[in-house]
Amino acid sequence: MKNYTDLQKDVQDAIKWEPLLSATEIGVIVKDGVVTLTGVVDNYTKKSEAEDAAKNVAGVMAVVEKIEVKFSSSYAPNDDNEIASEILNAFEWNWRVPNDNVKVKVEKGWVTLEGEFQWHYERTAANDAVKNLLGVTGVSNNIKIKSDLNAAIVKADIESALKLNWSIYENDIDVKVSGHKATLTGTVDSWCQKTEAGRITFNAPGVWSVDNELVVYYDYSLMDE
Template sequence: MAGRVSSPSDDDIQRDILAELAWEPRVQPNEIGVAVRQGVVTLRGWVDNYAKKWAAERAAQRVHRVRAVANDLEVRLPSSAERDDPEIAAAAARALEWDAFVPAAEIEVTVSDGWVVLRGEVEWEYQRRAAEQAVRQLAGVRGLSNGISVVPRERPERDEISGRIQSALVRSVETDAAGIDIRIEDGSVVLTGNVRSWLEREEAERVAWSAPGVTRVDNHITVRL
């Protein structure tokens, strides 16, 4: 196609993503189109629930040399999976209450046309992520926005936060600590550097969020092709 140059590495990435989608039992690969340009992946097509959309995105992120994923998959619920908003809201509230990692009393759930919005405050990022995970697999959900804020009670010194994160990165088998730089700015962690995969980039962010006192993580790590 005129005006578009596809490198051999893009073709390799596309082929690997299609293979990974075929390997992922939660999705139907024939429903999903994959385009790759300079390591940036775009997923197109439609799936019949929001959990499949998320699973397809995770499958693409697992592939080596993927730098970013644009998930343009559309959720088209079959009639048997349709739920009204009050029913979804009630199911979401129950799911949050049953999750041991989620402080359900601190979280507000709003649903509009099947789109769930979570708001509130938690002490740790893992609680924020657990709330999202508890809700995204519910029947009838078309999409999810996680507006929960992380408000830690503990406020260690900047050098202590940086040291704890660096030590955790060194311990982790899933990250190359030597390729990651850490900067602390008023409780916010800024990550820069280069890693080998999107999942390694994500693991570095998870490690940063696990340090006490962190209110925000700006992840500027790039995936090298």
């Protein structure tokens, strides 16, 4: 059982372990299991990796991300039109992204994606293709899932898939279905488990949206020295 001081150190160590990140770039504040990340980095990839590293640490209940992206003086970022062109080109060469079904908007380096895909992995692939491009300061992925497959969601299939995953099978997760929407409620031990449960649910036939209401709960030591 860890305390909040332990959690802060664990998050700092996780960030140090990422090859792109420097511990001096990212500040870590912990209060009541909520981790706040601060600092300035020179590209969006670092910002995204710091957030992912923090979320994967056991005991993290939520992450508040306040990292700024500021490009170095020696680098002149592409303007919005150039960034948009690079994104479209990246989509064209990525077989996982149905580029005909996505709209791209870029404003001061911040990218907004909209459209409808059939599968969640396509939505994730579009996000991954964008976040590593030079000049990108942030991504809002508003792509919706709407499959041609009108199969009804089978609750038992989702429950079975969740139980097959070793990292979350012992957690108290309740599944509810309504139309093409699945809702997850209950508790898990980490943010990573919450994300994984949502990903598994999205893979079920007939699921167009997932309302992931899982609560991350960790039993901290009352002593925090």
